[in-house]
Amino acid sequence: MTTTGPDPIDLAVGTRIRIRRRYLKVSQDDLAAALGLTFQQIQKYERGENRVSASMLVRIAGRLETTVAALVGEDAPSGEDSAMLAALTLPGALDLLHAYANAGPKTQRALLGLAQSLLAAEED
Numbered sequence: 422m423t424t425t426g427p428d429p430i431d432l433a434v435g436t437r438i439r440i441r442r443r444y445l446k447v448s449q450d451d452l453a454a455a456l457g458l459t460f461q462q463i464q465k466y467e468r469g470e471n472r473v474s475a476s477m478l479v480r481i482a483g484r485l486e487t488t489v490a491a492l493v494g495e496d497a498p499s500g501e502d503s504a505m506l507a508a509l510t511l512p513g514a515l516d517l518l519h520a521y522a523n524a525g526p527k528t529q530r531a532l533l534g535l536a537q538s539l540l541a542a543e544e545d
Contacts (some may be wrong), residue, residue, distance in 0.1 A: 427469030433484075434478075435504045438491045439467040441485045443515050460539045 427435075431529075442452055442463075449460040456463075456477070466473040473481065482489045490496040508514055512537075521532055 428472075431472050432469035432508065434473060434493055435467040435469040436510055437494065438473070438481060438485070439491070440506060440509050440515070441487055442467075443510070445485060447485070450482070452484060456480055491529075 438449040
């Protein structure tokens with residue numbers, strides 16, 4: 422932790438863990454049980470409050486069917502936007518993205534138009 426909160430690197434790693442866990446529809450309880458931890462510890466990892474040790478990072482990556490490099494951001498596209506990662510952790514964000522990805526082109530356009538209309542109305 423820094424004097425103003427968690428270290429940005431710990432936050433980014435925690436965010437990637439959370440995104441991957443939610444993408445796989447794995448609950449914090451299930452991940453914790455698989456790792457021999459409590460769900461509170463998983464929450465602390467995901468919030469960046471506790472640093473993930475190297476050995477635990479390897480175990481988490483294995484359970485989440487990904488690589489340590491993916492969780493630490495080494496294999497991410499250059500210029501990865503941390504705001505985008507944070508947005509994906511919002512309740513419903515991954516569900517919305519999944520629905521959009523599974524929709525046909527016409528429905529995708531309608532969903533995008535609806536979202537843009539709702540945002541424009543909110544700004545007024």
